Amino acid sequence: MLDRDSLILTVVMAILGFLVCTAVLAGRAEREQAAPRQAELVRLIDDRRSLVADLDQAVERLRADVFRARTRVNRNDVRDREAARVAAQLAEQAGTVPLTGRGLVVELAPSKRQPPSQQEAGAYQIHDRDLQLVVNALFASGAEAVAINDSRLVSTTPIRSAGGTIVVNFRPLSPPYKVHAIGAERRRFEASEIARRFRRWTNLFGLGFELREERRVEVPAYTGRVTISSATPAPGGARPAPEPDPSKAAGGR
Template sequence: MSLLNNVMEHSLDDGYAEAAARRGATGTSRLPGTLRGRLVLALGLVLAAVVVTVGAAQTQVAAPTLAKERQKLIDRIESETRTADELQKSVDELRDDVAARQRQALNDQDGEAERVALLAGATPVAGPGIELEVNDAKEASSGGGNDPRTTSDFSDTGRVRDRDMQRVVNGLWASGAEAISINGQRLTSLSAIRAAGDAILVDNRPLVPPYTVLAIGDPQKLSTSFLDSADGQYLHVLQENYGIRTRISEKEKLELPAAPSLIIRSATPVPSTGPSSSASGNGKGTH
């Protein structure tokens, strides 16, 4: 009975009672779980709002700096472009001056120096000839069949390629053309027709279709000879089988510009030793 009376009189452990008394004396109590969760959520939202506000403020502060740097880059590009244009203009003027001085120094009354300049592409030229336009097909077709240029690198046979223009130009030279240009770009013995992706480059300058080829020479002979040549037949195959569009016409007068640059890095002239050497050089120049 004494044990039962003790349990009834001391239902709460003495340690728990003492801790509860201390909490009551300091005025603190344990918060319910739901209230603690709400406080943690509110604190997290406050911290997120602070982070977003600070980030927006930093972005707003940095925006003028980025805009200034971008404008500086644009101004620099425009300035360098103007400088390049001025240098190109100066190069053209110096080239014309050098050509005039060369003609004056040679004092060639027979016009040999001018003929050499015409053959080299160093001066504009005019005369009769043909105009050949080569353009992509309206709808490019897939590779295959009897395509004379089929390789693993070319699946779009409806587009004009650099190798096509190479064959056209070589065929015109072989047919008797005296001067050739493509889209206003004068070709010389140093000219190169290459590709950069889908673009065709002539002396590293990109061209866009249609490709207009001007060739000076006897219009009828030049046209007939080219169309009957292997290169003319090659172009005809591309037209018939893959829709590449071509058009050739004879012109009474064509005007071709001078080549933009003629830079010789390795070849040097052979010193003249007498009349026989001069005759040999002339024969080679007109071949």
């Protein structure tokens, strides 16, 4: 009787060992499957981001090389020298050369406070519209070159939001948003509507708004395409575009 019992006990214990091991292996396999997929994606995104940054740097370097080579070639002829001077001036205006000078640094950050309700959450964030208004006000106060988080603004630069993140020059930015503006005057910017509004919002919603005057503000070169393509009217005329809804554009404030 005892032998039969111990045999059954042994067999069932063997089954138990088998099952426990199976469960452990399965659980480990599942965890391994879930974790690396996310890590893989993060790695992929990081890889592409650093690749883009490398290419940006290469563009900047090559443009500087081209500029130097052209200046050297054009040194001998008076007319060529004049053309090089114009080209340098245009490059400065187009934003394809980095600039340094006296200016303002404006730092915008979303609020650290907890919004009281889901509907009011928008008031505690920085929107693309806020950045647009700040940048416009900076240009209006005399800025010659502006960059947001080291992304140079040129005349064709869009500042848009894409699903909660602000995209400048088609690159996503993350807060805080540091706006560097060379040549902007502090007094004129502080008198602007958006600056006064931000002072109020800082008290009301706790938005980050910092304004510094700096002797040496650096603005990098624009590294995107500088070729401009234009749209032509469709044959037969087009319907006028619908007016944007101003209440939606205001960002819920």
